[in-house]
Amino acid sequence: MEARANGEGSTPLYLRVRDQLANQIEAGLLAANTRLPSERVLAESHGTTRVTTRLALAQLEAEGRIYRSNRRGWFVSPPRLVYNPTQDYSFSDNVTSQGRTPATETLEVTTTEVAPWLANKTGLAVGDAIVRLRRRRQVDGRPVLVENIYLNPKRLPGIEQYDFNRSLWKLLREKFSVELQGKRIEMFPTALVDPQAEALGVNAGTAGLYVTRRSHDADGVFVEFDEEFWLHDTLSIQVEVQ
Amino acid sequence: MEARANGEGSTPLYLRVRDQLANQIEAGLLAANTRLPSERVLAESHGTTRVTTRLALAQLEAEGRIYRSNRRGWFVSPPRLVYNPTQDYSFSDNVTSQGRTPATETLEVTTTEVAPWLANKTGLAVGDAIVRLRRRRQVDGRPVLVENIYLNPKRLPGIEQYDFNRSLWKLLREKFSVELQGKRIEMFPTALVDPQAEALGVNAGTAGLYVTRRSHDADGVFVEFDEEFWLHDTLSIQVEVQ
DNA sequence: TCGCCAAACTGGTCTATACCAGATGAGCGA
DNA sequence: TCGCTCATCTGGTATAGACCAGTTTGGCGA
CATH class of the missing domain: 3.40.1410.10 (Chorismate lyase-like)
Incomplete structure (x- = not known):
């Protein structure tokens, strides 16, 4: 709620990663059923680890925006x-x-x-x-x-x-x-x-x-x-x- | 599917923890709105870490069997x-x-x-x-x-x-x-x-x-x-x- | 007795790393 | 050309820590 010395604000890192991916999906950069980059790639490109990246992906999954296909990757959910x-x-x-x-x-x-x-x-x-x-x-x-x-x-x-x-x-x-x-x-x-x-x-x-x-x-x-x-x-x- | 050398079977550890907790709930040992032991205690009593324990708790939460109250603990869900x-x-x-x-x-x-x-x-x-x-x-x-x-x-x-x-x-x-x-x-x-x-x-x-x-x-x-x-x-x- | 404060406890977030198991695809051999 | 093998990619599971931020509680002081 209050301003922090941390330039990133107080939002947890995994939610910021979530937001970036959500924005890409909404902007149409990632079409329905498109595969996301792998967890390792996402982790590196956001300067974090797989654990945190997986938290962000789990959020998007819970919202119904992406789904996973066992050991094949994460995909953008089509309309309901x-x-x-x-x-x-x-x-x-x-x-x-x-x-x-x-x-x-x-x-x-x-x-x-x-x-x-x-x-x-x-x-x-x-x-x-x-x-x-x-x-x-x-x-x-x-x-x-x-x-x-x-x-x-x-x-x-x-x-x-x-x-x-x-x-x-x-x-x-x-x-x-x-x-x-x-x-x-x-x-x-x-x-x-x-x-x-x-x-x-x-x-x-x-x-x-x-x-x-x-x-x-x-x-x-x-x-x-x-x-x-x-x-x-x-x-x-x-x-x-x- | 096949028998393993591992005496525990092939089920992931976090699902075995989940099963134990679910059984306790079903057996009535843990009544509705009862607080579960803390994550640290559960982790130690199952011989594992908090990360794995939290996976088990998240499963039970997804099934609607338990819920969390921010920084207060995990509780058994009452009937819907x-x-x-x-x-x-x-x-x-x-x-x-x-x-x-x-x-x-x-x-x-x-x-x-x-x-x-x-x-x-x-x-x-x-x-x-x-x-x-x-x-x-x-x-x-x-x-x-x-x-x-x-x-x-x-x-x-x-x-x-x-x-x-x-x-x-x-x-x-x-x-x-x-x-x-x-x-x-x-x-x-x-x-x-x-x-x-x-x-x-x-x-x-x-x-x-x-x-x-x-x-x-x-x-x-x-x-x-x-x-x-x-x-x-x-x-x-x-x-x-x- | 009452109210406040600080310590102890809770879950929340995060790093760094390791190995496993299924999916995939390139390339080799028949 | 076809089929199989195997290296390589993916996510899945797990360990061992660390620090943060609210909640709770017990004890101290007024």
């Missing part, structure tokens, strides 16, 4: 994807309409029994049969989320035989005449830990947004429960009501 | 507050109904002109008069958010004279007969930077959730635009549709 979790929607259509390129990979399809925590979320009974679908979704080649989807096989018989690399919503509508009617959405920011972090190719502890969604059909029958794990810098939630 | 941004609601009532104690402080009330970015969000014209209200809100004595509220003085004449330490929604309803009708909500995880970080008493770069809300009345007239800056570990968003 606008996402409305209350709508039935096709990820693919949504991404495409924003001028980006989507991709979906099905990681796993299994039939298991409802665990207690899931019973609590879905209203099903513990031990009921449930179809579990695990997918990873990318935007412009970067994985941005993994999701676990739990489908009610009573309402959706034979669902496990279909191709899940397309829009699930369209599948439900066309093959099972499901019009999703009510949704209960919960979400909070947290760090991504291991099965999810690994699937997204990021370090455990990377900031994320956890989104869950429970949907039922027009008759009030439970249809599906979603768990989505997003990288925190990749999305902006948008909801409209009434 | 459940919050529905689509509802007209009283913060005070909401917090109280979850068995917690709320507090609100009005930091600033000013009348200014609509800036371009705000015009873009509200639909007002650049240069129009607008009332700006800045508040800080606490739960159990911990500040959890700061908010900037922009109120339309055309729809709410004399609004700047009221007491803002109570529910704004009730004020609008009782004094101006406003029934908020439509809302457009946007939110994304990001780091809290300086005016907000300082108001909340946290370091710049602390993880947060940025929430904006635009409301109009039954006639479609713009009433208010909110910007809320939450600490990321303090809330869980819950939305219900149709």
